[in-house]
Amino acid sequence: MSAPAAEYGRVPALLAQHRPRHGEPAFRALVILASLTVLAVIAGLVVVIARESLRGIAYNGPAFLWGTTWDPVHSVFGALPFIYGTILTSVSALVLAMLIGVGVALFLAELAPRWLAGPVGFMVEMLAAIPSVVYGLWGIFVLAPWIRDYVEVPLHDTLGFLPFFTGNPIGIGNLEAVVVLTIMVLPTVAAVSRDVVAAVPLSQREAALALGATRWETIRLGVFPYARSGIIGAGILGLARGIGETMAVTMVIGNAPTISLSLFSQGYTMASVIANEFTEATTDLYRSSLIEIGLLLLIVTLLINAAARLLVWRVAYGASARNVLA
Amino acid sequence: MSVMTGETTAPGTDIEPTDRPPARGIAVADRGELAVEHAAVGVEIDHLSAYYGQHLVLRDITLTVQPNSVTAIIGPSGCGKSTLIRCLNRMHEVTPGARIQGQIHLDGDPIYVPGVDPVVVRQRIGMVFQRPNPFPTMSIFDNVVAGLKLAGIKDRALLQEVAERSLRRAALWDEVKDKLHAAGGALSGGQQQRLCIARAIAVEPEVVLMDEPASALDPMSTLKIEELIDALRTSYTIVIVTHNMQQAARVSDRTAFLTVGDDGAGYLVEDGPTRQIFTNPQRRLTEDYISGRFG
Numbered sequence: 001m002s003a004p005a006a007e008y009g010r011v012p013a014l015l016a017q018h019r020p021r022h023g024e025p026a027f028r029a030l031v032i033l034a035s036l037t038v039l040a041v042i043a044g045l046v047v048v049i050a051r052e053s054l055r056g057i058a059y060n061g062p063a064f065l066w067g068t069t070w071d072p073v074h075s076v077f078g079a080l081p082f083i084y085g086t087i088l089t090s091v092s093a094l095v096l097a098m099l100i101g102v103g104v105a106l107f108l109a110e111l112a113p114r115w116l117a118g119p120v121g122f123m124v125e126m127l128a129a130i131p132s133v134v135y136g137l138w139g140i141f142v143l144a145p146w147i148r149d150y151v152e153v154p155l156h157d158t159l160g161f162l163p164f165f166t167g168n169p170i171g172i173g174n175l176e177a178v179v180v181l182t183i184m185v186l187p188t189v190a191a192v193s194r195d196v197v198a199a200v201p202l203s204q205r206e207a208a209l210a211l212g213a214t215r216w217e218t219i220r221l222g223v224f225p226y227a228r229s230g231i232i233g234a235g236i237l238g239l240a241r242g243i244g245e246t247m248a249v250t251m252v253i254g255n256a257p258t259i260s261l262s263l264f265s266q267g268y269t270m271a272s273v274i275a276n277e278f279t280e281a282t283t284d285l286y287r288s289s290l291i292e293i294g295l296l297l298l299i300v301t302l303l304i305n306a307a308a309r310l311l312v313w314r315v316a317y318g319a320s321a322r323n324v325l326a
Numbered sequence: 327m328s329v330m331t332g333e334t335t336a337p338g339t340d341i342e343p344t345d346r347p348p349a350r351g352i353a354v355a356d357r358g359e360l361a362v363e364h365a366a367v368g369v370e371i372d373h374l375s376a377y378y379g380q381h382l383v384l385r386d387i388t389l390t391v392q393p394n395s396v397t398a399i400i401g402p403s404g405c406g407k408s409t410l411i412r413c414l415n416r417m418h419e420v421t422p423g424a425r426i427q428g429q430i431h432l433d434g435d436p437i438y439v440p441g442v443d444p445v446v447v448r449q450r451i452g453m454v455f456q457r458p459n460p461f462p463t464m465s466i467f468d469n470v471v472a473g474l475k476l477a478g479i480k481d482r483a484l485l486q487e488v489a490e491r492s493l494r495r496a497a498l499w500d501e502v503k504d505k506l507h508a509a510g511g512a513l514s515g516g517q518q519q520r521l522c523i524a525r526a527i528a529v530e531p532e533v534v535l536m537d538e539p540a541s542a543l544d545p546m547s548t549l550k551i552e553e554l555i556d557a558l559r560t561s562y563t564i565v566i567v568t569h570n571m572q573q574a575a576r577v578s579d580r581t582a583f584l585t586v587g588d589d590g591a592g593y594l595v596e597d598g599p600t601r602q603i604f605t606n607p608q609r610r611l612t613e614d615y616i617s618g619r620f621g
Contacts, residue, residue, distance in 0.1 A: 114422065203459035205523070209420060211473040211529065212449035221472060225463040 022230060046298070053295045056288035064292060070257040070268075072277070075319030077289040079296060085267040086300065088174060089249060090242035093181035094189075097242075098235050100182075105231075109197040111221060121194060128187035136251030137178040144171040144252060147179065152264055163261040175263040179252040185238040189235075192237055197223060217282030228313045236308040243301055246271035269325035270297040357496065367433035367532045367563060368393040369414060374428035376409050376418055383409050386428070389582055389597055391533070394435035395544040396564045400571055403616065404540065404587060405584040406592030407567040408456075409517040411535045414565065415451035430446070433522070452526035464501040464512030466493075466502050469510040469521055473529035488528050495556050496524035516547025517541035523554060527562070534558065536566040540573065553575050571616055577602050583612045 056064070060077050104124060106115045109273020148171030155165045158270055184247050208222035246269075254266025269294050281287040337616040367389040367472040376384035384406040391397045399407045413426055416437065430437050435444070435449050460469045468475070470489045479485065489506070496580050498520040510521055519539060526534055536555070538550040555564060555577045574581055581604070582597035596609045605612045 201459075202456055203455060204461070206417065206453075206455060207421070207461065207525075208472075209417060209454035209460040210448055210455075211476060211525065212413065212445050213446055213476055217476055221461065221476070223462060228463075 015016075019289040039147065049291060049295050049298065053288055053292035055284060056290075056292035059285055060289060060292065064289075066112045066294075068145070068257075068259060072281070072283075072286045072289075075283075075285055076153045077268070077286075077292075079293055081259050082268050082270040082273050082293060083296065085174075085177075085298065086269040086297070087254065088267065089177045089181055089269060090212045090245075090254070092178045093185050093242045094239045095191045096178070096182040097185040097238055098231075100184050101234070101238070102193050102231060104186075104190040105193035105197050105234075106219060106223075108194045110215070110223065111230060121191070124190045124194075126187075127183070128191070131250075132184065132245060135180055135184055136248035137247060139176055139252040140172075140201050143179060144176050147171060147176055150231060151175070156264065158268060164263050166262045167260070169264045170292060172252060172254040173262075174260075175262050176251065177249045177269075178250055179265075179269065180248050182244050184248060185242045187236045188241055189238040192234035193227075193231050196227045196234065199230070200226045232308065232312050234313070235303065239304060239308065240301065244271060244295070248273050250275055270294075270300070336574060341619065349400060358556075358607075360497065363612045366401065369533060369563065369565070370431040370434075371410075372429045372431065374410075374413060374426060374430060375462050376406065376413055376426045377424065378421065379423040382589070385587065385591040385593045387584075387594050389594060391563060391565055392580060393563045394560065395579040396559050396577055398574035398581045399529040399565065399567045399584060400569070400581060400615075401567070401584035401592065401595075402535055402586060404590075404592070405586045407569075407584055408537050409567055409592070410584070411453075411537055414533070414535055415453055415586060417447050417448070417453065441617075443535060449477070449529060451533040452529065452531035452533055453535045454519070454522050454526050454537065454539045455543050458515055458522050460518050460521050461511035462514070464510055465474075465507045466510050466513070466521060467506040470524045471530050472525060477529075489524075490530040493521075495527055495554075495558065497550060497557075498524055507519070514547075515549060516543050519547065520549060520554065523551075524613045526556070531562070533563045533565065536570065538567055550571075575600060583609075583615060 056077065059075075060067070062077050064077060065083075066080050067076070068080050069078045070081060102249045108124075110121065148169055152169030152171065152175065152250050153164075156169050176268045179211075203220040204226055206222075207219050208218040211221075213221055249269055250272040253269065253272060255265035255268050255272060257264060257268045257273070260267070274294055274297075278287070280289055281290050288317055352431045371387050371389040371391070374384065374387045375382060387410060399410060401407050403610045407434070409418060414430060418424050418426060426438065428438075432450060436442070458598065464472065467485075467489050470492050471479075471485045474485060474488060478525065490499060490503075494503060496603060500516060501517060502508075502521075508556070510518065521544075523534075523539070532537065539555075540551045543551065552573065555566065557577070558564060566574075566577065583595045583603060584592045585595050586592050595611045596603070596607065602608075603612060605618055
């Protein structure tokens with residue numbers, strides 16, 4: 001019988017033959033290139049936006065941040081109504097979406113039988129795939145009239161003395177924007193939270209169950225503390241989507257640069273004003289001021305992200321850090 | 327009945343059930359405080375079969391667990407040891423598709439009957455898992471009293487007292503008394519497991535189940551856990567699953583040997599006093615297993 005090809009003792013020689021491995025440097029180069037591309041895009045974006053808004057910054061000065069008048073015809077540019085509109089709508093939508101989304105996540109991950117959790121989870125993800133202009137259309141033609149007739153008018157008639165419910169309920173304004181945004185943010189929050197909750201180790205649930213915990217107590221004791229930072233992360237993703245969302249909000253918010261506590265009032269967001277007015281920005285100054293709003297939007301997004309990350313860090317490590325100090 | 331004497335001395339075998347001397351480290355130092363009268367009860371497993379879906383994993387187990395003693399369940403991988411003790415506190419049914427046939431009696435009362443709340447069963451039967459699973463973000467103190475807080479007990483002084491007593495019984499008090507409010511996840515693996523034992527006994531269960539409680543631990547921590555089991559036997563009925571036969575021989579009063587049938591279902595081969603199982607097994611399968619011929 002002849003010696004087999006892989007005769008004992010040949011393997012080290014074979015291994016040596018196959019060095020050096022050329023794939024390694026190529027792989028390294030590829031992934032480094034990919035990362036550098038991202039960095040270059042971000043850097044380029046910031047540079048261009050900053051440069052293009054220089055003219056606006058020089059003309060408007062810091063008052064741009066707190067000016068409440070936006071009157072391009074007379075070259076008066078104040079961005080506060082847009083900042084207010086963006087924060088009001090996205091934060092309100094986030095709060096609502098977190099309440100509903102975490103509930104959906106717990107249902108899908110903890111309570112729903114498998115035959116139900118699969119299809120429902122898929123549909124939640126489908127919500128995220130609907131183009132935002134479709135949400136906008138639905139918001140204008142279906143949601144807005146419904147909210148006007150069945151929510152705004154009754155609220156106006158009964159609680160109209162509160163600052164939140166003053167003005168004419170015309171079915172276009174902050175409330176519609178918040179509702180549409182909530183629906184758009186919901187799938188992000190729900191899907192990410194569901195994955196986070198599902199990733200909580202079984203041993204945590206069993207620890208609670210073995211102590212005689214009911215289902216809800218098991219979630220409170222074994223699941224929530226473990227999933228807390230991940231659920232906040234889901235909120236960050238949702239907020240990012242809410243802040244940047246342009247089309248659907250533009251279609252239902254009314255696009256009037258006013259600052260009002262009222263849910264019925266029309267508003268405007270940073271993203272909306274850019275989308276609406278960039279075609280009519282006929283002067284360099286007007287154009288530059290719009291781009292300055294874009295810069296502001298970028299900064300606000302970065303700040304919110306940084307704050308949220310800090311929050312996650314504090315929640316994730318805060319308990320133990322506090323205890324070490326105590 | 328004194329479980330401390332009697333079936334424990336066995337000379338001359340490889341795996342020798344050591345005589346449990348009264349002098350063994352921490353457990354003994356704490357023994358005075360451990361001599362708390364506790365109404366431990368027995369468990370009768372009556373023709374129990376367990377399934378995952380259509381798949382039979384345990385066939386027709388009938389076994390009596392004596393009160394105030396340590397019963398070890400040994401057997402090769404896949405024989406259903408863990409499934410068996412998970413049936414005892416109705417944790418088996420938590421797995422989707424899992425179900426059982428037969429009955430289990432706790433102190434004479436059936437636990438698998440309509441109207442018996444598994445939550446109540448699990449309050450009476452504590453459990454310690456293979457991997458230490460303290461609540462990582464909760465403080466050591468809150469971990470220990472988690473079961474009491476679940477039941478709605480808020481009396482701070484009472485919680486303090488129970489926490490200290492449970493941690494002492496779990497031989498962890500001296501190591502953590504100065505950092506009770508540090509996170510439970512910050513302890514070492516062995517300390518975490520003793521924390522889990524403290525958490526389980528804080529609610530004063532009648533039976534404590536231990537599913538390979540030391541298999542994820544280093545030898546020193548394992549020794550501490552074994553000493554702890556030894557110290558707890560006077561107050562509790564303990565059922566311990568272990569794949570470590572020496573451990574079974576060291577800590578248990580009675581041993582049940584399970585193995586896997588050709589159809590993949592586990593069944594009980596024999597059970598009896600630990601010394602008898604390890605020195606004079608009645609069945610050939612048992613003898614093969616404990617002498618290391620398979621498994």
